[in-house]
Amino acid sequence: RNNASTTSAGAPWGVHEYLADELExxxxxxxxxxxxxxxxxxxxxxxxxxxxxFLAIDLIIAELPLDQRVTVRAA
Structure with missing residues (x-):
């Protein structure tokens, strides 16, 4: 058997070339x-x-104590 014209799966090279051309x-x-x-x-x-x-920043600001919250919003 000549393996030069077949791939490792046994399909002829022509099939692969055709499929590659069709895909391209x-x-x-x-x-x-x-x-x-x-x-x-x-x-x-x-x-x-x-x-x-945005939601993460908003959640972090909401979890801060009220006195720190004002300085964060001002900055």
Missing amino acids: RWYDCNQPRIERRRSWLGAAFALLGAVVV
């Missing part, structure tokens, strides 16, 4: 949509992070 063609066709979705996800996570930080 699909990505090229859908790249703007993929990039747009990625940017929306980044914006959503940034907004979520900002909300969490």
Whole structure:
């Protein structure tokens, strides 16, 4: 048996080349949509992070004694 024309899984190289070409063609066709979705996800996570930080700061200020709370809000 000649292993030069097959992969370790036994599939011919042509199948892998075809699948790689199809995947590359699909990505090229859908790249703007993929990039747009990625940017929306980044914006959503940034907004979520900002909300969490705001709530954490608000919780810390609410836990301080009243005399320290005034100086924190003034600063």
